[in-house]
Amino acid sequence: MNMISVEDVTFAMEGSDTNIIDGVSFKINKGEFVSIVGPSGCGKSTILRIIAGLIPPSSGRVRVMGRGIEGPSKKLSFVFQDFALLPWLTNIENVKIGLNLSELSEDEKDKKASELLDRFGLSGFETYYPNVLSGGMKQRVGIARAVASDPQILLMDEPFSSLDELTAETLRSDIVYMLENKNISVNSVIMVTHNVEEAVQLSDKIIVLSNKPTKVKKILSIKTGRPRDKRAASFMETMDLVYAELAK
Amino acid sequence: MDLLGILAQLVLDASASWLRMFIALGISVALGFGIGVLAATSRNAERVLLPVVDVLQTIPILAFFPFAIFVFVVILPGYIGINAAVIFLIITSMIWNIIFGVYESVKTLPNEFLEVARLYHFDLWTKLRGIYMPASFPRMVEQSMLSWSIGLFYLVTSEIFSIGNLRYSVTYGIGSGLVGLAAQGIGNYLLGLAVFIVFVIGTRLLFFKPLEDYSTRYTRLHAKPGMRSYEKALMDIIGMGMKTRYAKRIGVVAKDIRVLRKGTTGTAIRTVPVAPKPSQDMGRIAYSAIGLVALAAAAYIIVTNPTLLGYEKLVIPALGASFIRVWGAFAVISAISVPVCVYFIFISKRSQHYLLLFQILASIPATVLLPLIAQSLHGNGELVAFAVFMLSGIWYMIFGMAASTRTIPQSVFEVKRLFGVKGIYAWRKVYLKALLPGFITGAITGIAAEWNASIVAEYFTTSGISASASGSAVISSVGTGIGKLLDTSILPGGLGLGLMIIALLNIVVMILLLNTFVWRKAYRNVAKAYG
Numbered sequence: 001m002n003m004i005s006v007e008d009v010t011f012a013m014e015g016s017d018t019n020i021i022d023g024v025s026f027k028i029n030k031g032e033f034v035s036i037v038g039p040s041g042c043g044k045s046t047i048l049r050i051i052a053g054l055i056p057p058s059s060g061r062v063r064v065m066g067r068g069i070e071g072p073s074k075k076l077s078f079v080f081q082d083f084a085l086l087p088w089l090t091n092i093e094n095v096k097i098g099l100n101l102s103e104l105s106e107d108e109k110d111k112k113a114s115e116l117l118d119r120f121g122l123s124g125f126e127t128y129y130p131n132v133l134s135g136g137m138k139q140r141v142g143i144a145r146a147v148a149s150d151p152q153i154l155l156m157d158e159p160f161s162s163l164d165e166l167t168a169e170t171l172r173s174d175i176v177y178m179l180e181n182k183n184i185s186v187n188s189v190i191m192v193t194h195n196v197e198e199a200v201q202l203s204d205k206i207i208v209l210s211n212k213p214t215k216v217k218k219i220l221s222i223k224t225g226r227p228r229d230k231r232a233a234s235f236m237e238t239m240d241l242v243y244a245e246l247a248k
Numbered sequence: 249m250d251l252l253g254i255l256a257q258l259v260l261d262a263s264a265s266w267l268r269m270f271i272a273l274g275i276s277v278a279l280g281f282g283i284g285v286l287a288a289t290s291r292n293a294e295r296v297l298l299p300v301v302d303v304l305q306t307i308p309i310l311a312f313f314p315f316a317i318f319v320f321v322v323i324l325p326g327y328i329g330i331n332a333a334v335i336f337l338i339i340t341s342m343i344w345n346i347i348f349g350v351y352e353s354v355k356t357l358p359n360e361f362l363e364v365a366r367l368y369h370f371d372l373w374t375k376l377r378g379i380y381m382p383a384s385f386p387r388m389v390e391q392s393m394l395s396w397s398i399g400l401f402y403l404v405t406s407e408i409f410s411i412g413n414l415r416y417s418v419t420y421g422i423g424s425g426l427v428g429l430a431a432q433g434i435g436n437y438l439l440g441l442a443v444f445i446v447f448v449i450g451t452r453l454l455f456f457k458p459l460e461d462y463s464t465r466y467t468r469l470h471a472k473p474g475m476r477s478y479e480k481a482l483m484d485i486i487g488m489g490m491k492t493r494y495a496k497r498i499g500v501v502a503k504d505i506r507v508l509r510k511g512t513t514g515t516a517i518r519t520v521p522v523a524p525k526p527s528q529d530m531g532r533i534a535y536s537a538i539g540l541v542a543l544a545a546a547a548y549i550i551v552t553n554p555t556l557l558g559y560e561k562l563v564i565p566a567l568g569a570s571f572i573r574v575w576g577a578f579a580v581i582s583a584i585s586v587p588v589c590v591y592f593i594f595i596s597k598r599s600q601h602y603l604l605l606f607q608i609l610a611s612i613p614a615t616v617l618l619p620l621i622a623q624s625l626h627g628n629g630e631l632v633a634f635a636v637f638m639l640s641g642i643w644y645m646i647f648g649m650a651a652s653t654r655t656i657p658q659s660v661f662e663v664k665r666l667f668g669v670k671g672i673y674a675w676r677k678v679y680l681k682a683l684l685p686g687f688i689t690g691a692i693t694g695i696a697a698e699w700n701a702s703i704v705a706e707y708f709t710t711s712g713i714s715a716s717a718s719g720s721a722v723i724s725s726v727g728t729g730i731g732k733l734l735d736t737s738i739l740p741g742g743l744g745l746g747l748m749i750i751a752l753l754n755i756v757v758m759i760l761l762l763n764t765f766v767w768r769k770a771y772r773n774v775a776k777a778y779g
Contacts (some may be wrong), residue, residue, distance in 0.1 A: 072666045
C-alpha cells in the first residue's frame, strides 16, 4: 500500500520563477524506511516540509494514504535536526505538545507523556527544562514528542547530524526498533540525511537527488535485512553506488 | 510669514537638528565600538566598564542637562557651547546600547575566528577590520536605529529646554522651531510636525535601510543556525564533506548497539550550574558590603544634617508620586504592548512591515507631540504627564520583545503548526513564554525611559514654557514629582544645587535597588529555564 506519494512536486521561492525543486515524484510503501540524500542546498529539507504540510508546493501534490494534504496531518510527525524543543517548557510539557490534538484528558496526557519519556530512558527528567539535557537526550524528547500522537509516518530532517556518533548510533537503532515493532504506530520513515553510511545502514530505499534544479536522479533499493554489517562487501558496494550517483 | 517661508525655515531647522544628530551618532558609534570591543576582549576592562555602563544607562541623564549646559557654556564660546551641550546630551542617550551591542557581538564570536587571527598573526588593525568590525556591524546598525530614536527625544527635548534660558538658546533646531510654531497656532504646528516626520522617514529609508541591507550579508554568516550551513559550505568547497566522514568512521563504530544503549541512557546529563564560583561570590559580597556601607554613611550624614534632612523630606514624597506615575504607566504599557507583540510577531504575516512602521512611529519623540497631547487632554497636567510616560516607555517594551523572539529557531514555530497548537493554549505555552525574556529587558529600559520622561513631562507641566510649548492650551501642574522638584530646584528662587544633588542621588539609589532586587532576580529566574 502507498503510504505517501509525491507527485510531480515543484517549488519556487516566493516571487521567483526558477524552480528550486523541479518535478520530483516518488512513492513510499508501508513498512519502508526511505532516505533522501543529495548535495547540500538541494532542497531535501524543503521536500520533507512539503510532505509534512508545513510548506505548500508551487505545483504538483502530495498524497498521504491516498488523500491529498492541506497542512499538517495527525498521520505524520516530524523530527527536527535542531530538536525544536520549546526552551521555556519542561520536557514533559514538550512531549505533551505532541498530544495537543488528541482527545485525551489532561491527566491521560500527563500519563502518556511520562510513559513516553520513560520509554526513551528519560524518567526523572520530566520537570527539567531541555537546556539541562545533552544533545542526545534532547533528541529523545523530540522523538517522544513526535510519536506521542501515534503517527503512522515519521519524517526526520537530519535527525542525528547534530549528535555525537555513539549517541546517534543508539538513536538509529531506536528508530529501527519502532519501525519493526508492530505495537508502535510508526510504520514508515522518511529521513533526510547527508550521511551516506547512515542511509545505507538503515534504508529500504535511497532516493538520490540532483542539484540545480532538484530532481530525482536515482532510487536505489536495498534488500538486505537489518541490522547490517558495515564491513560486509555488499554494504561497501552499495555505498560506492550511492557516492557514484552523487558524483555524477 | 507665508507658507513657503515657514517651510524653508522648517527645513533649515530640521537640517540643523539632523546635523547635530549625525555628529552625535558618529561619535557614539566610534566610542561605542571602541569601548564595546575593549570590554569584550579584556577581562579587566570588562570588570570595570560593564557595571559602570549598566548604571549609566538606567539613570535619567536628562536630569544632568542644566549642569551640562553650564559646564559647556563656560568652556566653549557662545553657540558652540550650547551646541556642544546638546550633542553631548544626545551622545549620553545614544551610546549605551551601542556599547552593549558591540560587546555582545564580539563576546559571542565563535572562538575559531580568534584562533584564526592568532594563527596568522593578525595585528590589531587587521583584527579590528577583519573580525570585530564585521562581527559587530549588524548589531551596530540595529542599535544605531534604536539610538537614533532615543536621540531624537533628547535632541528635541534639549532644544526646547535651551529656550528656557535665552542666553543659551540654540538658534536653529526643529525642537525650538516647533515650539515657536505651536505658539502661532495648531495649523503651523502640524506643518512642522509633518516636516519632522518626513525627515524621520527619510532617514530611515535613505540612511538606515541601505546600511541594514548591507549588514545582512554579514548576518548570514554570523547567525547561529547559519553556522552549520557555513561549516557545511566550507566542507563542500574543500570537496571532502561526505568522504571524510565515511573514511573516519570505518572501524570506529562499535558493532553492538545494545551495549552502548545501556551506557548512554540517562547518564549524559550536564551538571547544572547551581552556585557561582567562590571568588565570584566573594566579589559580590564585597560589592554589596561597600554599597551598604556607603548607603548607611549617606543616610547618617543626611539624618544628622538639618538642611539635608529638609531636602530629603521634599524628595521622598516627590519620588513616591513619580514612582506611582511611572509604574502606573508601566502597567498600562504592558497591557497594550503584550497583545500587540503577540499579534505582530507571531500571528501576522507582515511582521516586517509592522516593525518598520513601529520604528518610524517610535522615532517621533513624545515631546514633539506635546502640544497635540496637551490640546486633546485639555491641559490636564496629570494626564499629559501620563501620556508622555507611556509614549516614552512603550517602544522599549515592543522592541525588547521583538528582539528577544528573533533568536527563537524557526523550527519552534513549525512545531506549533505541526501539532496544531492554537488559541489559549498557544498563548499560554508559546507566545507569552517566548516574550518573557524580552518583556523583562524591555521593562528595564522602558522604565528607565519613563523616569527620563518624568523630568520632561513634569517640567513642562510646571514651568512657564508650558503655555508656549503647548500652543493655546495651558497645562495644569502635576501635584508633586521628582521631575517637578528637579526643575523647580534650578529655577530662579529654587532651592538650588544642594537639593538637586540630593534628588539625583535618591533617584540613582532607587534605580540601583530596583535593578538588583527586582529585575536581576527576575532575569535570573527566566535565564534558568531559557538557558
